[in-house]
Amino acid sequence: MRHLLSLIVFVSLSLPFSAQTNTDGVITIGRNALYYEDYALSIQYFNQAIQAKPYLYEPYLYRAIAKYYLEDYIGSIEDCNASLERDPFIDETYKLRAINYIMTEQYGKAVQDYRKLISMEVENRDIWSNMVLCETQLDSLHTADMMLDTMISKWPDYPRCYILKAQIAIQCKDTASADTLLDKALEISPHEVDAWSAKAQLLLQRDFFAESEAAYDKAILQKPKESGFYINRALARYKQNNLRGAMDDYDIALDIDPENYLGHYNRGLLRMQVGENNAAITDFDFVLKKEPNDRLALFNRATLSEITGNYHSAIRDYTTVLEQYPNFITGYENRARCYRAINDKKHAIEDERKVYIARLDEVFGNKKTVNKATRKQKEQNIDDYKKLVTENDENNLAKFYSSDYRGRIQDRNITVELQPMFFFTFTKVDNGLSSHYNxxxxxxxxNVTKELYYPLFLSTREAQTDLTDFDIIHKEDAKIVDLLSRHKEQSQLHFYHAVYLAAERNYIDAINSLDSAIRYNPTHEGALFLRSTIKVRQAEMNLHKPTISAKGKKEISYIKSDEYNILIKAAIQDLTAAIMTDDTCPYLYYNRGCLYAKIKDNEQALKDFNSAIQLNNSLGEAYYNRGLLNIESGNAQQGFEDLSKAGEYGLYSAYSLIKHFRKQQNTKSK
Known part of the structure; x- marks a missing residue:
């Protein structure tokens, strides 16, 4: 973030501005918001600047920075592109776009941006380092190695060059060269934590356990909050029979990172070895909650359940393991023992017979096994259930990427659900940032008629109505009722009556009044709109309707899905009739799209959200919902782009969703 600070000028946050204020002032306030990590707010200011002067490159660049911090990498790339279209000579834009390309695994494009920067004589070590790393991701190890030779000629005292070159040597299985290069890095910078951690890992792989432990001691001294260092040092200690020291390291690692799979799994194995069986069960319970299909963890929990006398639980876990590994002899052996313990001789004999036959096959078939001391997390050979787990073989170079754009992302607990429909409200409701008129x-x-006491607004949020408002609504409605007694065929009066009844939550009478309004004027757009929203509310209220049973207990009765769908489809019919009257209103299409989504007709829902956006290209709710439906249908890229737009227009939870779904994508790809 150090370089980012140079982009930011401090000014008073109380600067007044209006739509007529100069764009520079708005940009400056937006940059202040960036500095204080209020990224969503800064985006709104940069939106204003872009709207006022779309030919400036700066607001696009700053908005790209904000989106990067919100992990909206696709949106950030688009803004970088727009900024470069307006000024292709800003090196900061290329740097940011390259980092975004790296975050989205578009390494070839990142290399192009870094080469462009070098051609612009914007050379620094970080640009070269990142370009090297991108080449390694593209499996161009020879190219990357030659680049590092160039870097060493330019910056011979830069330890990272030697560390990266050592990592490439390790990937090429040249451990001797890697060791020499790491020593050189430490000669230049004795406190270089990445060099110590790489050397420690290399020593561990070569079975120099005491030396590896000493190297991890050095790394931990420089970076004491890195959980991976403790987990790896625990393995080095375990290999030296220092079980208590290994246990201490796992405890520290899990204090730092309570969700760490390796820490819980390996600590569970060690606790098992030292007889802390109930504590070990707790660790394996955690592992299985995180990885329900981990059969090795399940087998270890079954063994612990057997040791602690919980035979039925052990049998249940052993059986699940054997369903996936029907040739796992130790599983049958252990389950037979549990069956004996509960006096189930029949099943015990069946398992013992399988074990006997399998043992004969092993003797006469000369079955051989490869005995490794540890296993990778992705390796799921059931015979390895006693082995400590190490990290999967992945490209360890990724952690070396350098970026001036590093900062805190404000994580939020999110709920993945569509934005609600628009409905009538008497109060102008903010969308969470700025009050705007739909x-x-x-x-x-x-509203022009001013015949209602309060003007109507469209909102997806409902403002709280106080008791004074209800008194006024009731009095105003009484006036309408009096007029209706003399003018029963006036559609508009029935509509006004329904508006007041709906505000009082009297939905049944409101529907009756709307039926009358529509009977006298079948094209009454307001009446059709209001009736559709009330029908939806009725359907959703009935979906989880509390009732009192014959025994006097409060229960929840569920409306049948068919009945729910009937009510939703009736609301769709109302909106369709309104659209036939006025096909230029985006909120009618949006609401109908929401209803199609409720009955799982995503194809029609997407069409309506498309129409809503065509009619109002700043309707954030439509982008939001279309984004979720696109992601649900497997079109994640388009979904992320839509959520990015929704975030631009004030729906900040969209950024949390982008992060949420990206995390899901990364988890599935592992």
Whole structure:
């Protein structure tokens, strides 16, 4: 973030501004918001600047920075592109876009940006380092190695060059060269934590356990909050029969990173060895909650359940393991023992017979096994159930990427659900950042008459109505009822009556009044809109309707899905009729899209969200919902782009969703 600070100028946050204020002032305030890590707010200011002066490169660049911090890498790339279209000579933009390409695994494009920077004579060590790392991701190890030779000629005292070159040597199985290169890095910088950790890992792989432990001691001294260092040092200690020291390291690692799979699994094995069986069960319970299909962890828990006398639980776990590994003899042997313990001789004899036959096959078949001391996390050979787990073989170079754009992302607990429909409210409700008016012609026509006490607004959020408001609504409605007694065929009066009844939550009478309004005027857009929203509310209220049973207990009754769908489809019909009257209102399409999504007709829902966006290209709710449906249908790329747009228009939870779904993608790809 150090370099980012140079982009930011501090000014008073109380600077007044309006739509007529100069764009520089708005950009400056946005940059202040960036500095204080209020990324969503800064985006809104940069939006204003872009709208006022779309030919400036700066607001696009700053908005790209904000999106990067929100982990909206695709949106950040798009803004970098827009910024470069306006000024292709800003090196900061290329740097940011390259980092975004790296985060989205577009390494070839990142290399192009770094080469462009070098051609612009914007040379620094980080640019070269990142370009080397991208080449390694593209499996161009020879190219990367030659680049490092060039780097060493330019910056011979830069330890990272030697560390990266050592990592490439390790990938090429040249451990002797790697060791020499790491020693050179430490000669230049004796406190280089990456060099110590790489050397420690190399020594561990070569079975120099005491030396590896000493190297991890040095790394931990420099970086005491790195859980991986403790987990690896625990393995080095374990190999030296220092079980208590290994246990201490696992405890520290899990204090730092309570969700660490390796820490819990390996600590569970060690606790098992030293007889801390109940504590070991707790560790394996955690592992199985995180990885429900980990059969090795399940087998170890079964063994512990057997040791602690919980034979039924042990049998259940052994059986699950044997369903996946039907030739696992130790599983049958252990389960037979449990069956004996509960006096189930029949099943015990069946398992013992399988064990006997298998042992004969082993003797006469000369079965051989490869005995490794540890296993990788991705390796799931059931015979390795006693082995400590190490990290999967992955490219360890990824952690070396350098970026000026590093900062705290404000994580949020999120719920993955569609944005709600728009409905009538008497109060202008903020969307979470700025109060804005959702214009619809049919609403404007209602408000122009000023025949309702309060003007109507469209909102997906409902404002709290206080008791004074209800008193006023009740009095105003009484006036409408009096007029209706003399003018029963006036559609508009029935509509006004329904609006007040709906505000009082009297939905049944409101529907009756709307039926009358529509009977006298079948094209009454407001009445059709309001009736559709009330029908949806009725359907959703009935979906989880509390009732009192014959025994006096409160219960939840569920409306049948068919009945729910009937009510939703009736609401869709109302909106369709309204659209036939006015096909230029985006909120009608949006609401209908929401209803199609409720009955799982995603194809029609997407069409309606498309129409809503065509009519109003700043309707954040439509982008949000379309994004979720695209992701659900497997079109993640388009989904991320839509969520990025939703975030731009004030729906900040969209950024948390992007992060959430990207994390899911990364988990599945492992």
């Amino acid at each position: 214009y619809a012609a049919f609403v404007e026509h209602i």
